[in-house]
Amino acid sequence: MTIEYRDDASFDAGIDVLIAGAGACGLAAALAASDAGAPALVLERDASPFGSTGMSYGAICAAGTSLQAAAGVNDAPRFLEEDILTTTQGLTDPALAGLIAREAAPTVEWLVARHDLTLSVETSWTGMGHRHPRLHAPDDRSGQTLMNMLQNAADRAGADIATNARVVRLIADSAHRILGVIVERPDGRTEEIGCGALILATCGFAANRDLVAANMPAVADARYYGHESNEGDGILWGQALGAATADMGSYQALGSLADPQAIVIPHTLLIGGGVQINKLGKRFENELENISGQALTILEQPDGVCWMVYDERLHRAALERFQEYRDAAAVGAPKTADSIEALAEACRLPADALLATLAEADRLAEEEARDAWGRVFRADQRLEAPYYAIRVTGALFHTQGGLVVNDEARVMTTDGEALPNLFAGGGAARSVSGPGEWGYLPGMGLCTAVTLGRLAGTAAAKQVLA
Numbered sequence: 216m217t218i219e220y221r222d223d224a225s226f227d228a229g230i231d232v233l234i235a236g237a238g239a240c241g242l243a244a245a246l247a248a249s250d251a252g253a254p255a256l257v258l259e260r261d262a263s264p265f266g267s268t269g270m271s272y273g274a275i276c277a278a279g280t281s282l283q284a285a286a287g288v289n290d291a292p293r294f295l296e297e298d299i300l301t302t303t304q305g306l307t308d309p310a311l312a313g314l315i316a317r318e319a320a321p322t323v324e325w326l327v328a329r330h331d332l333t334l335s336v337e338t339s340w341t342g343m344g345h346r347h348p349r350l351h352a353p354d355d356r357s358g359q360t361l362m363n364m365l366q367n368a369a370d371r372a373g374a375d376i377a378t379n380a381r382v383v384r385l386i387a388d389s390a391h392r393i394l395g396v397i398v399e400r401p402d403g404r405t406e407e408i409g410c411g412a413l414i415l416a417t418c419g420f421a422a423n424r425d426l427v428a429a430n431m432p433a434v435a436d437a438r439y440y441g442h443e444s445n446e447g448d449g450i451l452w453g454q455a456l457g458a459a460t461a462d463m464g465s466y467q468a469l470g471s472l473a474d475p476q477a478i479v480i481p482h483t484l485l486i487g488g489g490v491q492i493n494k495l496g497k498r499f500e501n502e503l504e505n506i507s508g509q510a511l512t513i514l515e516q517p518d519g520v521c522w523m524v525y526d527e528r529l530h531r532a533a534l535e536r537f538q539e540y541r542d543a544a545a546v547g548a549p550k551t552a553d554s555i556e557a558l559a560e561a562c563r564l565p566a567d568a569l570l571a572t573l574a575e576a577d578r579l580a581e582e583e584a585r586d587a588w589g590r591v592f593r594a595d596q597r598l599e600a601p602y603y604a605i606r607v608t609g610a611l612f613h614t615q616g617g618l619v620v621n622d623e624a625r626v627m628t629t630d631g632e633a634l635p636n637l638f639a640g641g642g643a644a645r646s647v648s649g650p651g652e653w654g655y656l657p658g659m660g661l662c663t664a665v666t667l668g669r670l671a672g673t674a675a676a677k678q679v680l681a
C-alpha cells in the first residue's frame with residue numbers, strides 16, 4: 216500500500232512544505248519555499264544526499280542568462296524552446312517546453328544571485344540539439360560540487376534536510392489531499408510527519424528494472440549508471456492518487472562511460488573534433504548527433520564498446536575543465552601514442568583500418584566536408600599526434616517520463632485536474648524529451664530539476680501561506 220487514506224489530519228510533527236528527495240529538484244524547491252516564507256523540510260532516504268545530481272556534471276541548460284551574455288553568447292528562451300521542439304520532432308508537450316525554456320534562465324539567475332551558487336557557461340559544449348553554448352555548471356563540472364553548493368544554500372536559507380529518512384507511504388484524505396507522510400528509518404522505526412503541501416523530488420525509475428522492462432524494453436538489459444535511489448517512488452505514489460503520467464518510454468542513455476573504469480567521459484572530446492571507432496577500426500555514426508541514442512548504437516558494435524579517439528589539444532582542454540576526466544586520467548583510462556600505428560597497437564585495433572578511418576576523417580576536416588552520416592568536420596579541429604583513445608560503452612543513465620505537471624508544477628490527474636496539494640519536479644515529472652531515447656538535450660535533466668523545483672516550492676509556499 217503506497218497511500219494510506221485517513222480523515223484525521225493531526226500529527227505529532229508537521230511542516231508547511233514537505234519535500235521528498237534531496238537532489239537538485241528537492242533542494243531548489245526548499246530554497247524557493249524558504250524564499251517565499253514557508254518553513255520547508257526535505258526528507259532524504261540516504262545518509263548523505265547525493266542522488267543522480269551528485270553523479271552528474273552539474274550542467275544545467277538555460278537560454279538567455281547574464282552568464283551567457285558575459286561569455287559572449289547571444290541566446291534567448293525562444294531559441295531553447297525551438298530547439299526542444301525540433302529535437303523532439305514536436306512530440307513533447309509544447310506548453311511544458313515553453314514553460315521550461317522561459318523559466319530556466321530566471322532559475323539559474325536566482326541560484327547564482329540569490330543563493331550564491333557559482334556557475335559558469337561551458338563554452339566548448341554546443342550542438343547535440345543546442346544551437347548555442349548554454350550549459351551552466353560548477354567550475355569543476357562536478358555534480359558533487361553542485362550538491363554541496365545547494366546544500367549550503369539550503370542551510371543558509373533555513374530549510375532543514377532530514378537524512379536517513381525514507382518516505383515509504385503518503386497519508387491522504389478522501390479528496391486526495393496529502394495530509395502527511397510515513398518515514399522509515401534505517402533501523403526500521405517509522406515516523407509520521409504532517410504537511411500543508413508535498414513536493415515529490417524522488418527522481419525517475421531507471422533503477423527499477425521491472426518498470427524499465429515494461430516501459431523501455433530496448434534498455435531492459437543494458438547497464439545502469441544512475442543512482443540506486445531511482446526506484447520511481449514518487450511516480451508510483453502519484454499514479455496511486457490518480458495522477459497522469461506521460462512519456463514513460465523516454466530516457467537518457469549515454470555512450471561515453473569509460474570501460475571498465477565507469478567514469479563519464481565528456482562529449483567535448485567529440486564536439487572538439489574527436490571520433491568514435493569500433494573494434495573493427497571504423498566509425499559508425501555522426502558523433503555529434505543524438506547524445507542519448509548513441510548508447511544504443513555503441514551497444515550494437517562488436518563487444519558493445521568503441522574508442523573515443525582524440526588528441527593532445529582535446530586531452531588538455533578536458534583536463535582543465537572536467538573533474539571526471541581528471542579522475543579518468545588519474546586511473547590511466549586514456550591511452551596515448553605518438554602515431555596512429557602505435558595507438559592501434561595500444562588499443563588492439565586493426566592498424567590498417569584505423570589508419571584509413573583517421574585519414575578519411577582528416578580529409579573531411581581539411582575540406583570542411585560532410586560525411587555519410589551528416590557530420591560536418593572543421594579544419595581547425597584536425598587531430599594531430601600525439602593521439603589519445605579511451606574505451607567507452609553505453610548505459611542507461613536516467614528516465615525522462617513521469618508525472619504530468621502544470622505550470623506551477625502541480626501534479627495533474629488523468630482527468631486533467633490538479634491534485635489539491637501535490638507537486639513534482641525533476642526526474643519524478645515528465646520532462647521535455649519526447650517519447651523515446653532520441654529527444655534528450657544535454658543539461659535538460661538538471662534544468663527541469665531546478666526549474667520545476669523552484670516553481671513547485673514557490674507555488675506550494677503560496678498555497679500553504681494563503
Ligand SMILES: Cc1cc2nc3c(=O)[nH]c(=O)nc-3n(C[C@H](O)[C@H](O)[C@H](O)COP(=O)(O)OP(=O)(O)OC[C@H]3O[C@@H](n4cnc5c(N)ncnc54)[C@H](O)[C@@H]3O)c2cc1C
Pocket residue numbers: 235236237238239240241258259260261264265266267268269270271272273274275276380381382383416417418419440441442444445446448479612613640641642643657658659660661662664
Ligand atoms: C552519470 C550521470 C550524469 C548526468 N549528467 C547530467 C548533467 O550534467 N546535466 C543534466 O542536466 N543532467 C545530468 N544527468 C541527469 C541528472 O542527474 C538528473 O536528471 C537530475 O539529477 C535529477 O534531479 P532530481 O533532483 O530529480 O533527482 P536526484 O538528484 O536523483 O535526487 C532524488 C533524491 O531523492 C531521494 N529519494 C528517492 N526516493 C526517496 C524516498 N522514497 N524517500 C526519500 N528520499 C528519496 C534520492 O536518494 C535522491 O537523493 C546525469 C545523470 C547521470 C546518472
